[in-house]
Amino acid sequence: MATLVKTIKLPFLRLNQAKAEGFVRLERINTDVANRILALPKEERRKLTSKSFADVEIGSAWINQTIRNANAKTKTKRFRRLPLETNNQNWTLHRVGNTFSVSFGLLRGIKKRVPLQVHVASHQRLLEALLDGKAKAESIKLSQSRRGIWYALISVSMEVPDAASTGRWIGVDRG
Template sequence: MPCFDGVFFFARNSTLKFAHLDIGSAWINQTIRNANARTPIKHFRRLPLETNNQNWTLHRVGETFSLGFGLVRGVKKRVPLEVHMASHQAWLEAVLDGRAKAGSLKLVRSKKGIWSACLSVSMEVPDATETGRWIGIDRGQNIPVVAATPAGPVVFWKAARIRHQSCARNPVLQGGEG
């Protein structure tokens, strides 16, 4: 028996285990891919529901955004989204206008029972304008931080100086008197 048949047989058996479930095949296949791709862990971890850009849609009615996806086979529902930041709203509008390309969707449930939707969005951004000023920062082993600018001198921060400044700022946290 060729190796390909064995791989195909294994993949077919692993997906047929879930044939009795009413969950959409795209969600099941992506979850199997994610579970097989991750390194083994010592304790149970709740994985998010993840799908690619083909299995969800974004809609807007008035000021309300909604996310449409089919979690159960043959049934597609829309769920209203609560947008927390204005920049996120601008990105969602860019997806609806066609200025941005929608990517994958992750549905995550927190320990408190709050559901979140994580959307990946790809868009073209303009190149940054050059200011003519720059700063270079280097992390080293002997001297932790070195910073340089074109107009000013090179500044070295040794570990003792960083500890001293940190202790002066936070005397209680650093074990000093306060």
């Protein structure tokens, strides 16, 4: 069995202006934290934890992922925009009726649920497999498009059967 990791891009459903502005503000704070990390010498970067950024209002799981992302980009001088990202420990997926929603704690100690808009044909089966436990939730990233639409990029991993080998081969001439 092989492991398949798929990232699905889901827009938020009826996201109001206050939440959108909050996401923009927190993304700006996240970018500032990453730029503060890049300003430090490489030896000090490796020792950083979320406790080092206790003055920042973003939750510790989000800060830890920001530290990982900033340390991974060794040649980067400065981030213009770093999306909010966390691994599988700080968010959950819910289903209420036909609407899927994701809840996550962006701020320290506060957990909110935000509904997602799901295209029925392509993503609903994958999200149902995630809720049933047939698939594993990996990470979530909050990203804004150039048009200003906010998306949740959810990475999902699942076991898929190996492809059966065929006895026949087809040759194609490209000349």
